[in-house]
Amino acid sequence: MNYIRRLLAIWIAKATIIISKILGKKGSSAPGDIALKIYPDILSELSSKVKKEILIVCGTNGKTTTNNMLYSLFKESGYRVVCNRVGANMLGGVTTAFIDAATLWGTLDADYACLEVDEASAVRIFDHLSPSKIIINNLFRDQLDRYGEIDITIRLLDKALEKAPKAQLILNGDDPLTARFGYNTKRTCYYFGIEDDVNMSLNEIKEGRFCTFCGKELKYNYYHYSQLGDFYCESCGFKRPKLDFKAVDVNLEDGLHFSIEHHGSISSFNIQYKGFYNIYNILASVSAAVLSSIDIDSTGDILDHYTPQIGRMETFNLGKPVILNLSKNPAGFNQAISTFLQDNRPKDVLIVINDNEQDGTDISWIWDVDFERMAVPNISKYVLSGIRKEDVAVRLKYAGIPTPLVTTEDNIKSALLDLIKGSGEVCYVLVNYTALFHTQKVLKSLERSRKWKTITKNRR
Secondary structure (H helix, E strand, O other), X not given: OHHHHHHHHHHHHHHHHHHHHHOOOOOOOHHHHHHHHHOOOHHHHHHOOOOOEEEEXXXXXXXXXXXXXXXXXXXXXXXXXXXXXXXXXXXXXXXXXXXXXXXXXXXXXXXXXXXXXXXXOHHHXXXXXXXXXXXXXXXXXXXXXXXXXXXXXXXXXXXXXXXXXXXXXXXXXXXXXXXXXXXOOOOOEEEEEEOOOOOOOOOOOOOOOEOOOOOOEOXXXXXXXXXXXXXXXXXXXXXXXXXXXXXXXXXXXXXXXXXXXEOOEEEEEEEOOOOOOHHHHXXXXXXXXXXXXXXXXHHHHHHHOOOOOOOEEEEEEOOOEEEEEEOOOHHHHHHHHHHHHXXXXXXXXXXXXXXXXXXXXXXXXXXXXXXXXXXXXXEEEXXXXXXXXXXXXXXXXXXXXXXXXXXXXXXXXXXXXXXXXOOOXXXXXXXXXXXHHHHHHHHHHHHHOOHHHXXXXXXX
16 A cells, blocks of 8 residues: 555656646645655655765755755766755755656665755754755854744754764854854764955854854954854854865955865865855865765866856846846845955846745845945946835935935836846846746846847947
């Protein structure tokens, strides 16, 4: 009877995946939810067939990028890998990834599984599978109505880790909120971070301002952004741990250029990505891959050919470059702003903010974004869209951005057409979660059409 239910769960889930894609939907979570209702042990049984290791990626920002980089490192090294590549990181999404990789008869031929996991969902997911390694990239405030303050997320992860006592931890040593998981534990822990002071520090709110052990304010020899940097506590001695994988000789001109030092050896990376924060994503994925037997000297070439996922500084050609980036919390927005301010070309900016359930209905976080830095001469137009565009307009007014430069549009396509009419040589589009896929779809449609050619011609 169990065998029949198992096959039924797989067949119906696979059919749902196909139908969802035909209808233009992602089909990344619902099929797994359906399968679990038919046969609750489906994920446990499929995950047990992974031959080598199951690696989990957690953290507020960069989960999808890190996980997909890790997937590429394994796949390009000749391994068979299960991965929830589109970022469906709750129980249904993880289950869908395994069912999609399985045959119709429920067999699974996989060496590794690379799984992005939502911090609040990890407790449930770890009831169904046993991870070998858990990467925690960073912890920032995100979706305040769902997670609450950051200490709630920490407690959720503590509970999840209790269910995976044998898992090794790969932690961002520059983040005091992440590094604390490696203290007072018998687990094997590895740390990655940026060794050099690269003069990136900003006057922004630190999420982990106080020591999680004694409550005293942390001090820094230097910091990179938010609470990430070379921290220490004068009261209890908590400090940045010794880094096992450290980025050195960082150069941000025309891409990301740095070396990773590990066990005394140094490997160079010259990668054409935008965004300083991507160094952490690269460090996390390389650390996990190397600890799982991948040669570090091969990782640079593989990652240099890696294609970023949807909305991770994704570029479209609409007569000029239009760059789409997911920015869903203060830390993410501030890093996106830092990235496009490094681009010296005249530019125009579109910001799309929704407050749907998946975004978090509390958008008070926009007041912690350093929009004041966007009040610069080489930005000539600010277009706002999304459900909470008027709230963003008020925030920009208080940031000192001249009101005549700001326009609002209800419709995303109209907002994008208004954006590319501007005088900038490049456009940046910053969106939060539920705006991402629709905005990308419209951008792809415009890229295929000829309408923008008329617009840019008239602009000249």
